[in-house]
Amino acid sequence: MKQYWLVKSEPSAYSWDDLVRDGRTSWTGVRNFTARNNLRAMQEGDEVLFYHSVVGKTVVGVAKVVRTAYRDATAKEGDWSAVDIAPIKPLKQPVTLEQIKTVPQLTEIALLRLSRLSVQPLGEPEFRQIVRLGGG
DNA sequence: GCCAACGTTGGC
DNA sequence: GCCAACGTTGGC
Numbered sequence: 238m239k240q241y242w243l244v245k246s247e248p249s250a251y252s253w254d255d256l257v258r259d260g261r262t263s264w265t266g267v268r269n270f271t272a273r274n275n276l277r278a279m280q281e282g283d284e285v286l287f288y289h290s291v292v293g294k295t296v297v298g299v300a301k302v303v304r305t306a307y308r309d310a311t312a313k314e315g316d317w318s319a320v321d322i323a324p325i326k327p328l329k330q331p332v333t334l335e336q337i338k339t340v341p342q343l344t345e346i347a348l349l350r351l352s353r354l355s356v357q358p359l360g361e362p363e364f365r366q367i368v369r370l371g372g373g
Numbered sequence: 374g375c376c377a378a379c380g381t382t383g384g385c
Numbered sequence: 386g387c388c389a390a391c392g393t394t395g396g397c
Contacts, residue, residue, distance in 0.1 A: 247383090269392075291383055334384080353382050353391065 241364035242279065243286040243296070243348060243357045244322070253287050253297040253327065261303055261323035264356075265311045272356035276318045277306040285322055286359065286367060288348065295331035296367055300324050328371025342366060 244264065246252065256262055267273050279285075283302040289295050304321035311319075337343050343366060347357035359367075 245383090271392090294384075351391090352384075355382085 239361075240278070240280060240283045241285075241359040241361055242275065242283060242302075243288055243346075243359050244300075245288045245290045245355045245357075247291045248289045248293055249291075252289065253324070256287065256298075256300065256322070256324050257327075261321055263319050263321055265309045265319040267309070267319070267356060268312075268315075268317060269355060272354055273318050275356040275358060276320050278358075279305060279320050281305055284325070284364065286364065287324075289331075293331070294334040296328060296337075296371060297331045298324060298327040299368060299373070326373065328368065328373055330370075330372045332367055332370045336370060337367065340366065340370070 248254075251262070264276070267276060279302045281302055281304070285300045285302060286296050287298045287300050289297055300322045302320055303323045306318040306320050309317040309319040334348070337346070338349060343349070343363055346359060346363050347354055351357065
C-alpha cells in the first residue's frame with residue numbers, strides 16, 4: 238500500500254531546484270530517531286511532499302521514493318539511514334505554511350504539530366489536499 | 374532511571 | 386536575532 242510523506246529541507250542547504258537539477262538524490266543527514274524510522278518505513282513509489290523550511294516555508298513539489306532505506310554513508314557513527322528520492326512535479330503554486338494553517342482538515346498534520354520533525358508521515362487525504370492547494 | 378543542561382530546529 | 390519546543394546527553 239502506497240504511503241505518503243513530507244520531507245523538509247532548508248533551501249539554502251538543498252532545494253527543490255537542486256533536486257530537479259540532480260534528477261534524484263540520496264536523502265542523507267537525518268539524525269533523529271523518529272525521522273529515521275520514517276525513512277525506513279518508506280517503500281518505492283511512495284509520494285513525498287518537498288517542503289522548504291526557514292526560507293519560503295512552502296511546500297514546493299512532489300517527489301517519489303526510488304530506493305528504500307540503506308545505510309547513510311555520511312554518518313561517522315551510529316545507525317542511520319538514507320533513501321533516494323526523485324522529483325515528480327513541482328506544485329504550480331507553492332503552498333505556504335500560513336495557508337496550511339487555515340485549512341481545518343490540516344491542523345493535525347505533523348508539519349504543524351511536530352514542526353521540527355524532518356521526515357513526516359502524511360495521510361493520503363491530507364497529501365491530496367495540499368497538492369490541490371498547489372494547483373495540482 | 375530521573376532530570377537538568379545543552380544543542381538544534383525552525384517559526385516569528 | 387530571538388526564543389519556544391523538544392530531542393539528546395550526562396551527572397547523580
